[in-house]
Amino acid sequence: MGVFPENFLWGGATAANQCEGAFDADGKGPSVADVMTCGGLSRFKVTVPGIPPEYEHYFAKMRYVTYRKGEETGACIAMKKSTYPNGGQPDFLEGEYYPGKRAIDFYHHYKEDIRLFAEMGFKCYRMSIAWTRIFPTGEETRPNEAGLAFYDSVFDECLRHGIQPVVTLSHYEMPLNLCRKWNGWADRRTIDCFERYAKTVFERYSRKVKYWLTFNEVNSIVHGGYMNAGVFSKRDEDLETAAYHQMLAAARVVRYAHSHYPQFQVGCMISYDPPYPYSAKPEDNLEALLSFDSKTHYYGDVMVRGFLPEYKRKDLARKGITLPIRPGDEEMLAQGGADFIAISYYQTSVAAAHSDNLDKTAGNLGQHIANPYLEKSEWGWMIDPVGLRYALNLLYDRYHKPIFIVENGLGARDVLEPDGTIHDDYRIDYLRRHIRELGKAISEDGVQVMGYTPWSCIDIISCSTGQISKRYGFIYVDVDDAGEGSLKRYPKDSFYWYQKVIRSNGEDLN
Numbered sequence: 063m064g065v066f067p068e069n070f071l072w073g074g075a076t077a078a079n080q081c082e083g084a085f086d087a088d089g090k091g092p093s094v095a096d097v098m099t100c101g102g103l104s105r106f107k108v109t110v111p112g113i114p115p116e117y118e119h120y121f122a123k124m125r126y127v128t129y130r131k132g133e134e135t136g137a138c139i140a141m142k143k144s145t146y147p148n149g150g151q152p153d154f155l156e157g158e159y160y161p162g163k164r165a166i167d168f169y170h171h172y173k174e175d176i177r178l179f180a181e182m183g184f185k186c187y188r189m190s191i192a193w194t195r196i197f198p199t200g201e202e203t204r205p206n207e208a209g210l211a212f213y214d215s216v217f218d219e220c221l222r223h224g225i226q227p228v229v230t231l232s233h234y235e236m237p238l239n240l241c242r243k244w245n246g247w248a249d250r251r252t253i254d255c256f257e258r259y260a261k262t263v264f265e266r267y268s269r270k271v272k273y274w275l276t277f278n279e280v281n282s283i284v285h286g287g288y289m290n291a292g293v294f295s296k297r298d299e300d301l302e303t304a305a306y307h308q309m310l311a312a313a314r315v316v317r318y319a320h321s322h323y324p325q326f327q328v329g330c331m332i333s334y335d336p337p338y339p340y341s342a343k344p345e346d347n348l349e350a351l352l353s354f355d356s357k358t359h360y361y362g363d364v365m366v367r368g369f370l371p372e373y374k375r376k377d378l379a380r381k382g383i384t385l386p387i388r389p390g391d392e393e394m395l396a397q398g399g400a401d402f403i404a405i406s407y408y409q410t411s412v413a414a415a416h417s418d419n420l421d422k423t424a425g426n427l428g429q430h431i432a433n434p435y436l437e438k439s440e441w442g443w444m445i446d447p448v449g450l451r452y453a454l455n456l457l458y459d460r461y462h463k464p465i466f467i468v469e470n471g472l473g474a475r476d477v478l479e480p481d482g483t484i485h486d487d488y489r490i491d492y493l494r495r496h497i498r499e500l501g502k503a504i505s506e507d508g509v510q511v512m513g514y515t516p517w518s519c520i521d522i523i524s525c526s527t528g529q530i531s532k533r534y535g536f537i538y539v540d541v542d543d544a545g546e547g548s549l550k551r552y553p554k555d556s557f558y559w560y561q562k563v564i565r566s567n568g569e570d571l572n
């Protein structure tokens with residue numbers, strides 16, 4: 063027997079708001095992602111207080127949300143709550159470029175794209191449904207049939223090619239209306255809207271989709287809750303409340319799915335970037351443990367183990383934050399544990415009790431302590447294949463649930479050669495090294511991993527910068543950061559390499 067189980071789910075991943083485009087087609091409503099700009103192309107310039115000059119170029123590429131505040135217009139960094147205005151409403155502004163409006167126009171190219179995924183041999187395709195295609199404002203009681211019909215066709219196309227859809231219910235988007243009206247997930251009424259949406263798509267696609275994920279990277283909300291949770295305020299209490307509401311909503315839909323659709327498997331999804339202690343100093347080790355628990359394990363503990371851990375209760379109490387827990391919530395959390403844990407893994411991090419004078423690098427959430435033993439991508443993300451094995455062990459030891467790696471990949475600039483080829487050996491090298499470590503976690507450490515869907519299987523818009531030039535795909539899409547290009551698709555060298563990997567069930571990585 064080989065390293066990977068026979069039924070291992072090889073595939074690739076995307077998210078609706080980063081690939082579909084057609085932002086107002088067939089009754090779709092505006093989502094929070096639609097009013098986000100492309101890094102560096104906005105007419106506004108947002109500076110982050112306290113950012114050392116050497117990191118300014120990273121922040122200059124970060125994606126903005128444009129807004130109106132009375133007569134005034136402005137922009138803030140989507141993932142940096144410290145830049146959010148006091149008051150104001152996210153909105154489209156004249157003269158701004160919003161790359162999500164067209165993206166790579168998957169909406170009109172899905173047949174061609176899925177055919178290419180099939181050519182690579184995908185067993186599954188992780189994608190998301192745009193909530194606003196189904197319920198344009200989030201408040202309707204009847205769904206938009208045209209939106210439902212679109213995903214019917216997408217799933218049919220996948221299944222026709224033997225590809226299992228793996229569907230995220232909410233991947234960094236929600237109706238803009240709910241954000242503007244009551245601050246998104248900071249308000250409990252959003253849970254009911256989401257539940258209506260989830261039940262609708264569960265029912266409609268129950269014979270087509272077996273694998274579901276509730277929310278993408280719940281643990282990112284506290285850094286800047288606009289994109290993930292429609293929270294357009296910087297108050298920690300709103301952000302913690304929003305995360306709590308999402309986890310409660312996840313429990314509600316998991317429980318509902320279990321009682322109505324026993325064939326479903328519903329996972330939670332967290333971004334997993336474990337910290338290494340900066341040194342052997344006990345204080346650095348303690349910092350690594352405690353900071354990772356509060357930034358990451360808290361979410362897994364609630365969504366998998368089904369309760370609010372003591373360390374989080376203490377932490378919230380210290381900050382003077384009271385979660386709006388109502389009678390019945392704790393039972394709901396206990397009964398709505400996820401069937402598996404999906405993660406995005408891009409990098410590890412470094413924790414130190416005192417980080418002021420340490421060398422730093424950038425990630426999509428801000429600056430981090432640099433690890434001198436690792437290389438970095440052009441966007442400052444550290445590259446750590448061994449860290450993936452470390453992460454999988456940590457996660458499996460803690461929860462003992464199957465793990466699905468639904469994101470992992472390298473954002474890099476690719477060159478389209480005059481003959482239509484793209485030589486992305488750096489991406490092949492990145493993925494090869496990660497798959498090798500993933501194999502060791504399975505065969506040497508006994509970690510149960512269900513599948514691997516690299517991010518992203520086709521070039522799409524970057525979520526943190528809005529650029530398409532930060533490319534991740536196996537398939538190159540001819541469009542630039544300003545949206546110019548033919549949208550023609552070209553397989554990269556990595557396309558043919560990944561095809562071999564899948565065909566050999568992970569044995570042939572050369």
Ligand code: BG6
Nearest residue numbers: 077278406426473524525526527
């Ligand atoms: C993950 C998100 O955090 O990282 C994706 O779930 C995102 O939506 C991916 O695209 C890569 O980040 P970026 O900012 O390079 O697109």
